[in-house]
Amino acid sequence: MPAVRDLRTLLMLSGFRRLLAVRLLSQFSDGVFQVALATYVVFSPEKQASPAAIASAMAVLLLPYSLVGPFAGVLLDRWSRRQILCYGSLLRAALAATTAALMAAPLAPPLAGSVPDGLFLLSALCVTAVNRFVLAGLSASLPRVVDTEGQLVLGNSLTPTAGTLAATAGAGVGLLAGAVGLAGPRGTSADAATMLAAAFGYVCAGLAALRIAHAALGPDPGPSPPRLLATAAGTVSGLLAGLRHLAARPVAARALASMAALRFCYGALTVMMLMLCRYAWTGSGDDGGALTLLGLAVGISAAGFFTAALITPWAVSRLGRLGWIALCSTAAALLVPLLVLPFRKETVLAAAFLVGLTTQGAKIATDTVVQSAVADDYRGRVFALYDMLFNVAFVTAAAAAALVLPPDGRSTTLALAVTALYALAAAAVFHVKHRAPASRPAPVSRETSS
Missing domain, CATH: 1.20.1250.20 (MFS general substrate transporter like domains)
Incomplete structure (x- = not known):
C-alpha cells in the first residue's frame, strides 16, 4: 500500500526518528506529570480536595498553553531549536523534581504543613509553561528532518497522533501508580514518586535531543532579527488584527x-x-x-x-x-x-x-x-x-x-x-x-x- 510505503520511507530518516523519540518521551512524561498533579490535588488522603483546588490545577495545566503559545514562535525563530528541546526538557525535569519535593515536604517533620499550596502550584505552572515551548519547538523542527512535502504532510499526521498516544500511555501509567499508591499506606509520597518518574522521563527526552546535530533543526543564520520586545509587540498587534478580522x-x-x-x-x-x-x-x-x-x-x-x-x-x-x-x-x-x-x-x-x-x-x-x-x-x-x-x-x-x-x-x-x-x-x-x-x-x- 502506498501509505505503508511512505510511512516506511519516513521512518528510515534518522533525523525524523530522533525527533519523534524526543516527542514520545516528552509527551509520555507529560501524561505522567498531569496525572501526578491531579491525584495530588484531588485524591491525596492527606488533602481534602475542593472545587477551588481543582480549578487551580486546571489553570496550571491549561493557561500556559493559551498565554505563552502565541509568543513561543518569537524565541523559536531566534534560538537553536535543538537546544530548546534539550535545555527545555532538562529544565522541566528540575521543576518537576522541585514539585515532587514540595509534594513530599509536608510529610517531613521539619517542614510538616509549612509548604503553601500556592508555591506548589507555581512550580507546576512553570513546568507547563516550559512545556509549551518544547511542543512548539517539536512542531517547528519537523520540516527540517523530512525531504519532501508529502513526507511533511505524513509527518504532521503521524507525530501529533503518536504524541497523543504516548501522553495517554503516560497518563495510564500515572493512574495505575496512583491507584496502587492510594490503596497502600504511602499517601502523598506515592504522588511525589509519580512526579519524580515524570522528571526522569523529561531527563530522557533532553538526552534524546542531544542525539540531533546542533544546527539540524534551525533556525538558519541570517540577518539580525528585530529586537525581542518589538517582535513581542508585533505579536500582540497581530493578534488584535486577527480579532478585528x-x-x-x-x-x-x-x-x-x-x-x-x-x-x-x-x-x-x-x-x-x-x-x-x-x-x-x-x-x-x-x-x-x-x-x-x-x-x-x-x-x-x-x-x-x-x-x-x-x-x-x-x-x-x-x-x-x-x-x-x-x-x-x-x-x-x-x-x-x-x-x-x-x-x-x-x-x-x-x-x-x-x-x-x-x-x-x-x-x-x-x-x-x-x-x-x-x-x-x-x-x-x-x-x-x-x-x-x-x-x-x-x-x-x-x-x-x-x-x-x-x-x-x-x-x-x-x-x-x-x-x-x-x-x-x-x-x-x-x-x-x-x-x-x-x-x-x-x-x-x-x-x-x-
Missing part, C-alpha cells in the same frame, strides 16, 4: 462563541465529575476506587470524542456545519439534565459520553467554519485566538464551578445553568444558520484533540 465575519465569530460556550459547559461538568468521583460515589477513604472511577469516566468521554470524529463528516454532509453544531448543542441541552440531575453513577457516566461526543463534534465543525471563513493570511492569528479562547473557557468554567459546587459535587444549580447555556448556544447557531447564505459544506477535519 474575525469580528468582520459574523458566521465564524458566532461559531467560535458557541464553541466557547460548549467548552465552558464541558469544563464545569468535568469539575462536577471529579467531585462526584471523589466524594459522592465512593466510600470514605476509598481514594484508590475514586481514582479508578475517574479513569473510567475519562475513558468513556474519550470514546465520545472518537465517535464524534467518525460521525461528524457524515453529519455535516447532511446537516451542514452550522446545522451539526446546533444539533450537538440541542442534544446536550435536552439530555444533560436528564442524565446528570439524578446524580447516579451510571447516568452521569452516560452523560460523559454524550458531552464528549457533542463537544468534539461541534469543535470539528467549528474548525472547518473558521478555516473556510477566514482569509489565509489571517488564519494563523485567528487560530491562536481560538486556542486561547478554548482553554480560557475551560479554566473559567472550573472557577465558576468552584463557586457553586458543594463538597460532594451534587449541584442542581450548576446542572441547570449548563443546560441553559447549551440551549442559548443552540439558539444562537440556529439564528446564524438561517441568516447565513447557503453554501456547500466544506471537507471536515478529523482532528480529535480536546
